[in-house]
Amino acid sequence: MRALALLLAVACAGCAPEIWLAPDLRYANARAAHQTTGAQVALVTTDVDQAYDVLADLEVIVRQRGTFGDKPTQAIVEAALREQAGRLGAHAVILVAFGQMGSSWWSYNELRGHGRAVRFR
Amino acid sequence: MGVRSGSADRRCAGVAAACLAIAGVACTATSPPPLPPRRVAFPEQAPASSSSPPAAGETVVTWPRDLPAAAEAPSRDERYFGWTLAADAVSIVPLIVWAGHPEKFYYAAPALLLSPAIHALHGENRSAAISFMMRTAMLGLVYLASFTADQECHSQGSGDYICIPIGTLLLLELGIVMPIVIDSTWLARTSRPASEWYRLPLPGATAGTNGAHLFTLTARF
Numbered sequence: 001m002r003a004l005a006l007l008l009a010v011a012c013a014g015c016a017p018e019i020w021l022a023p024d025l026r027y028a029n030a031r032a033a034h035q036t037t038g039a040q041v042a043l044v045t046t047d048v049d050q051a052y053d054v055l056a057d058l059e060v061i062v063r064q065r066g067t068f069g070d071k072p073t074q075a076i077v078e079a080a081l082r083e084q085a086g087r088l089g090a091h092a093v094i095l096v097a098f099g100q101m102g103s104s105w106w107s108y109n110e111l112r113g114h115g116r117a118v119r120f121r
Numbered sequence: 122m123g124v125r126s127g128s129a130d131r132r133c134a135g136v137a138a139a140c141l142a143i144a145g146v147a148c149t150a151t152s153p154p155p156l157p158p159r160r161v162a163f164p165e166q167a168p169a170s171s172s173s174p175p176a177a178g179e180t181v182v183t184w185p186r187d188l189p190a191a192a193e194a195p196s197r198d199e200r201y202f203g204w205t206l207a208a209d210a211v212s213i214v215p216l217i218v219w220a221g222h223p224e225k226f227y228y229a230a231p232a233l234l235l236s237p238a239i240h241a242l243h244g245e246n247r248s249a250a251i252s253f254m255m256r257t258a259m260l261g262l263v264y265l266a267s268f269t270a271d272q273e274c275h276s277q278g279s280g281d282y283i284c285i286p287i288g289t290l291l292l293l294e295l296g297i298v299m300p301i302v303i304d305s306t307w308l309a310r311t312s313r314p315a316s317e318w319y320r321l322p323l324p325g326a327t328a329g330t331n332g333a334h335l336f337t338l339t340a341r342f
Contacts, residue, residue, distance in 0.1 A: 018307075023195035023315055027159040031321040032192045040185035051163040056195050056318070057156050065307075089192035091184045095156055102149030106306070110150040120184060 017072050018107070019080050020061035028054050031088070032119050038086025043078055043093045043115065052118035055088045059114040063107035074098055077113035090117035194314035201243055202305035208235035209301045216260075216297070220267045229260050236304050248308040255300040262296035 030053035060080040062072035077098065085093050096115035104110040212231035219228035233256050240249035266289045274284035 020198050021196050021312065023197055025195075025315055025317045025321070027156070028318075028321055029159060031318055031323055032187075033323055034187040035190045035192050036185040036187055038185075047160060049164050054159045056315075058195070084195060086185070087193045088195055089187070097153035099151040099153045100149070102151065104148050104150045112150060112152050114153055114156060116156055 015069050016065065017070050017076060018063040018065055019076070020063065021080070021084060022059040022061065023084070024057040024059060026057070027116075028056050030119065031055060033089065035089050036086050036091065038082045038084075041082045041085045041090055041092060043081060043096050045096050046094065048092070048094055048118075051121045052091075052094075053121060055085075055090050055117040055119055057114060057116050058084050058093065059112070060084075062111045062113075063104070064109040065107070067108065071109050072101060072111035074111070074113065077111060081113065081115050081117075085115075085117040088117050089119060091120045093117050194316075194318035196312040197315050198310055198312045200310050201239070202309040204239045205236045205304045205309045206301070208239055209304070211235065213297070216263065220263050220293075223264055223267055229263075232256060233260055236300075240308060243311045245308070245311055252300070252304050252308055255303065259296050259300050263293060266293045266296070 032055060058081055060077050062076045062080070064071050078096075081093050081096065093115035097113065099112040101109055101111045208231070212235050215228040216232040219225060222228070233253070236256065237249040237253040240246070240252055269292075270286040270289040273286040273289055
């Protein structure tokens, strides 16, 4: 019975896609003191004219687990970007872009996306 | 006898190159175009006034409010599958010896403990527990297989000099390979805060005596 419960737990864990975070702080020039509400962080695909400080360049890779796991979607990437930006204290994520979904060394289906977490002055 | 011809070596190299090329072509996921360098010049803007309503057609961006919680350094994911694979390479030979001599239980210890210990050393206690459970099941399977192999050979009863218990060997391979693959691809990952984040300056806004906002910079060295 315990083995069955363990198998079920492993199978359920295998359904959710793997989220891989690789932030790059090469262009960052500041950090925030407080977190912000991640769900309210705006995501835009372009640059903005309002003066801002760069907190980090966020890269998210979403991978399908196994054969029957959920496929990665842009919504999952966006949610991960928002969550990480909120923890950093960002006001928005600009220059959001996505790659083409396809296979990789690690998964049948992989989707990469990135954006620049900024805090307006 | 032991000397290999140059053509055989070239053939092996060609096959290896072909395998790499096929694997490379199979990777079809692409990255988005790289982000440009940080922008430093911004157009002059009128000071924001909370009393004046936004002009018609002007896009109003609502900023998220600051929470009381302090900002955290961004998490960076890392893999350490090389360590778990090395541990498995070291422990596979004692494991096979143990399958032939189950009474020498200490031969099974590396296969049971090395990979969970690596997870624990990386601070991944949950992965260590899962790995330990998988490897306990693996040892049980190897122990059972050592008996079923005997039965498989005796049931053939042909009096052959060499008996290869194919079914048991396949079961063994599956039972040993599964934990190794799961350990190295799923469990051998950790996330740690980006250390360079702590060296970034902390901008803040303070109000002066006349109510004007002053821009301050602080840094920790």
